[in-house]
Every structure is written in C-alpha cells, then in structure tokens.
Amino acid sequence: MMLLLDAGNTRIKWSVTDSGAEPGAWLAEGGFEHAEAAAALPAVLAAHPGIDRVLGANVAGPAVRALLEAPLAAAGLPVEWLTVTAARAGVRNAYTVPGQLGADRWAALIGARRLHRGPCLVVCAGTATTADLLDADGLFRGGIILPGVDLMLRALAGNTAQLPLADGHFRDTPRSTVDAIVSGCLHAQAGAVERMFAQISGQPGALCLLSGGAAGRFAELLELPLRRIDNLVLIGLATLAPGAPGQA
Known part of the structure; x- marks a missing residue:
C-alpha cells in the first residue's frame, strides 16, 4: 500500500491506496493541520499497517517537510517527494524555468491529464487559487495564481479601516457591506477562472477541472463546462506510481 501526501500551505491532505489501483480509488483519506503531523501520521500508519511506500508533494516549505518526515522515518518509511521536471506522465511543462512550478500544480496537471x-483548465482553490491551461496534447501552457477566497477576505479586513472580516453571503446585488465583500471576492475568483477558460473555450472537449477546499465557494457561479474533482494533487501522485493505470 502507498500513502500519498499533499502538503499545502494550510493543511496536509492524505490518502492510502493499493499499488496499481486506479488513481482516486482510495482505501482511506483525510487531512490534518501542520502542527498535528506528529500525532496524525502515526495514527494513519497504525490504521494501515501494510503501507510500504510514501509519495508526496510539498509546497509548505522545509519546516513542514521535516514535521512529516520525522514520524515516517521512525516507521522506516522515507518520503519520495515529487520534483518538477520538463515532462512527465504525458504532461510537458512550458514554464520558462520548469523547476519553479509548484509541486502541487505539477501533480494536479498530471492528475488532470489522467482524467481528461x-x-x-486545471483550477485548485485553497489558500491560493491557481488556474492552469493544459492543451489536448498534454502541453501545460502556463497559468495564474491569485489569493484564495479567505485570503481576499482577510486582506480587506486587515488593510481597510471600516471593512470587517465578512461573514456575509453572495448576492447578485449586495445591499449590505458584509454581503458586498463576500460577493466581490467570489466574483473575483469566478471571473479569473472564466477569463482563463476563455482561451480554450472554443476547442472541442474543453473542460474546467475544479479541485480544492474552497472550490465549493464559487463553483456555482462559473458559467463553463465544469467537473468537480476531490484531491486532484493526490490523483496526480497516484498516477506517477509505477504500475498505476495510465502511467507513462
């Protein structure tokens, strides 16, 4: 069995899968905060004693990497961290410096290629929102990064004198400040995604794959062909494992 880890800026998402299983066919999955790693990872290992391999993508930095590696090393399980290259698993990376692309975005692109x-347009909505263009031939053309929904809300609250940290709701025509703040932030997310999708909207079979913990905040606002996917980064990691269906 394999343990897959997606170490993001806020949380660590994980899944357990059988080697050679279809990516996304998890035996178990979950998530925990960075500070919970010392207790959470041993609990996952204890619940799944057959784990003999660990694959991960980390964008949370070396301190979080060390938090994850310590309990796994104690169990005799080194982590195989994903490195970003110019091409892998049918995806080609058009970044000017390929290695500067985040490992989470790279894994999500590989997962997207596996599914479609x-x-x-590969959208991951979390602490930040990313929207990456992937052509039908597997070429990653580039993409954007913008603050996620909560970051936008906190930025308004922290940098203006009279705008609160909004606990409002989306409205087509907001008539309160809190609704205006929430609606504006959600419009910004949806608008950025739709503008990026417009670059491929005329192509046959064009689709937006939407993943991430904040995806549900603005998914219903999007007017484009859409498929919601849970844990796209983990699907990409599973695709990369030798013997996985579709591995190339």
Missing part, C-alpha cells in the same frame, strides 16, 4: 484527454 481534451483541453482543460
């Missing part, structure tokens, strides 16, 4: 062979 047509042109797609």
